[in-house]
Amino acid sequence: MNLSKGLLAGVSMDELKRRMVTPPYQDYWQHLTRRWREVADWEEQTGRIVNIGSCAGGQVTWLVREAALEHVLTGDRKALDYVGKQIDKLADIVLHHPENWKQREHPYWSESHVCLAADMCRASLDARRLDDLKRMVREKFLEAPFIGWNAHDRYLSGHNMTVTEQVCAGICALTWGEDAGRADWAEVVDRAIESARLYCRYSLDRAGYGFEGTMYAYVPLDTIYLFAQMLLQNGRENLFETIPELKTYPEAIRSLLFPDRIGLTPLADGGILNPKSYAWLLLTARHYHRPEDLGLWYEYRGPGRGADPWPNNNPRCFWPDTGATGPVRRDGWGHNLLPFLWWDAAAPMIPVADSKQPLSRYSPGTELALFRTSWSRDAVYVNFSGQGRGHVALDHAHNDGGHFTIFAHGEYLAIDTGYWNKYEDHHSVPLIEGQGSFNRTGDEPRRWHYAGRLTGFQQHALLDHVMADLAHPRNCVWADRHLLFIRYGDDDAYIVLVDDFNPDHAVHSYQWQLQAHPDSAIRISGPRTAVIEKPKARLEITFLSPLATDFPACPHSLEVRTDFVYGANVKQAGDEVPEDHPVWKSLGAYTRDQAREIKSDLSYTTWYRPRLVAEQKGPNFQLMTVIVPRRTGVPSLAVRDRTAKRVLRADVKGEGFTDTIISARDHGRVTFDDVRGYADLAVIRRDAGGRVVAQWTLGGETLDCR
Structure with missing residues (x-):
């Protein structure tokens, strides 16, 4: 008898047993059973615990849900023993020896995963472990020690930590709260529902784009979709109907997709995001009858897609190998388990290449504009930011008004520099006297929390247009950056930027910037031209400045140059910050020598990269820039x-x-x-x-x- 209140609630065991031996589901089954065994053997042999969570939450119980599913479907005793060991691991951390838990993070991911695993094999758990689990649920799991329950009524209502911690507590309450003797378990579930609703309302704009950026929006949504499906299977509120952003979010995700499918465009903190599972697309495809959502899932997790794409030009990662398959990088978050449970192989799907979603989008709120020539892998793709701000949770925002990224013909050429690089000098935006915002008095603070906006979004048969109005965040009389995305040919386009800044009606120097891919080469090809090259494609750039006769008292000058830039998290020369300082220690390599060696982890941040600069001096900033992406070997x-x-x-x-x-x-x-x-x-x-x-x-x- 199926007594599950979690992943298996209302699910036919006979259907799952059929999937175990039936292609194409069989591949997912074989992979998930192999992977949890590899991790179990690795832990036993090394005595190590991998703690890599997200959103300030710890995760130490990798693939425990997968082991539980194998036990409930086959009776495998090793699988049950692995689930029991993960309960023991948490009990040691939470109940018996909390002083040994040296991490800052509350391990709430593990708490929810262990509850889901124990729910699947609840009839088989031994009495001691079952008692430990219930005690942890009763005394610890339904609390919120890191943030506090009232967080969703305050500044943090739109913050990733608030919603993930509370939704994980809601999962624990739904599966074990009543059995553990918590009289308020239903209130904890309702609180998680409210937190999910408020997060979607305040952390996403109405089109589904996240104010905290691609990475910090994805993780909470991944968790909310899981919770929503569990609620539905338990006959409770249907969040797919009552939270409208759950319907709009997949379209936002699809529009952020790089043409070569390596991941999602970085916005704010975070690098190129290769999401944890994409399994929630199976749910949105089903509940909203959208074959395009299923097509995006096929692109990443469909049959034969066992290996992760990884946007990393640096092989050094946080993730140790845990068996022959490699790190528990993404499969530890259910990208085989959840498709095995949720996928309908007979459902219709539309491939990404055939998407009918508009090629250009503007999203008020986050103030994002995205342009592409097609949904093919060879497309030209541009992302443009207006520095939108929500009313809550500003800590992951970047000073990126007017910033652009360019991916063209298979190459990432003009990049977003990723995590920690929050200020203007790390974005492809103009600087004023080398600073992001105009500093009239010499001691004005940076305006990182100030909002900009996009305006004038137009779609025309010839081109698309949008303008970033940056006067407020740049402290100027006016500060306008126009972007024109001009199409030609079958899958070609070029970009024109028109900058028009006036800080205070006086003469200043301005630095136009393009942050280039760490593995690209920048060549100054003329007094006002430059080329950025990678193996498959290049950007040819031409700058146009006013004539000397336009402002004869102080004619505009223009100098084009290139340099190299260190990431914001690299120690400066003579920096006395201790080696064990948490900022330095948590990010890997921080001396300048190390930064030059590894350059970047594009899934996270950049430590060292080339930059193209066009410096103009004059009574205002007036500059037109023509940026032409071209395939290698194709004439200019x-x-x-x-x-x-x-x-x-x-x-x-x-x-x-x-x-x-x-x-x-x-x-x-x-x-x-x-x-x-x-x-x-x-x-x-x-x-x-x-x-x-x-x-x-x-x-x-x-x-x-x-």
Whole structure:
């Protein structure tokens, strides 16, 4: 008889036994049973405990749920013994010798995993271990020592730690609270539901993008979906219907997908995210009848996808090998267990390459804009940030207003620098006198908590446009950065940035930045041009600056250079921070010599990387930048600087077309022989014969093109 209140509640044991021996489910079964045995043998042989959690929660009981499932389906005694040993491990930490737990983290991930495992094999646990489990649930697991229960009513209502700890407590309460004698177990479940609801409301914008960034939004949502499914299986509230963000979040995730599928675009703290399981996509595909969600799961965890993609150019990771299969990096979070339980192999799916989701998106709130030429692996993809801010949980926010990343033709070229690198000098944004925000008095604090915004989002047959309004976070009279994503050919596009900053009507120096991939090469190819190269693709960059006659009293100067930048978590020369300081100790390698050696772990952060800088000095910051991604071996587009009085102009010539890009930000007056009229920004496309085939202006004006 199935008495489960957890993962197996209401599930047919006969169906699961059929899956054990039936392809394609059989592969997941074989992998999950092999992996928990490898981990069990490794722990026994080494005496080590792997503690790698997330969201300030510890995880030391790897693949205990997998072992429990094998026991309940086969009666395997070694599997039951492994579950028992994990209960013993937690009992030692929580009950008997808490003084030996040297970690800061509350091990709430292990608490929920052990409760789910014990729930599956509750009829087989010996009396001592069952008593220990119930005592831990009664005295410890349903408390929140790290954060406190009232956290969801305060600043932390949108914080990852609050919701993951409380939802894990809710899982423990749902599975064992009543059996353990906690009279308030149902209140703990309800509190977890409320915490999940508030987190989705305040940590995500309405389109499902996380204010805390890709990494810190994903982990809580992964846990909330699991909890939602357990509630549904137990006949309780259907969160799939009552929390609208659970429906929008998958579309946000899909839009953040790098074209080569290596992971999700980094936003705020964190590197390229390869999520823990993606198994919740099986739930959203089912509950919302969305085959595209299932297609994304197939891309990562479908049949034959046993190995993790890993966006890491540095082989040094936190994760020790735990058997022949390698580290318990992702399979420890259920990416074989949950598909075995939840996947319907007969359900319809739409592959990512055939997605009907829009190619361009703007999300108010987080202030993100994303652009791609297609859903193919060869696509050009750009992410652009307006430095949105939520009203709660600001500690993972970055000063990234106007920052862009570029992935093109199989290469990550203009990067997000990842964890700890929160200030403007670690993003592809302009600096003012070498600083992120204009400092009028010399002692003004950085405005990392100030919000920017995106405005003017437009989709046109020729291009997409958006503008970052950064006056508030940059402490300027105005600070505008326009981005144009201009398409041509089958799967090609180029990017135009138009910067227009005025801090205080005085002369300043400005540093335009592009943070490049650690393994890329930057070559200055001319006085105002540069190339960033990787094996499959390159970026060709051209800068256009005002004429000297535009501001004769102080003409604009422009210098293009390259340098190398250390991550914010690398010790500076002469730094006296002790070696055991938690910031240094927790992140791996921190001397400058070490940083130059390892460069980066792109799944987390960068320690050392090349940077392209264009430094302009003048009475304001007016700069047009044309960035053209090209495949290796493919000829360049011809970019011609045709700047005239008070108007920046670039002509971009490709096979069968010539584009004219105009920025007349001073006064909007355009007086070229072949283009006349009024427009702040304009793009005109002509065919090979010179005939105008498309025209776009920022304000919708029509120019006289000849």
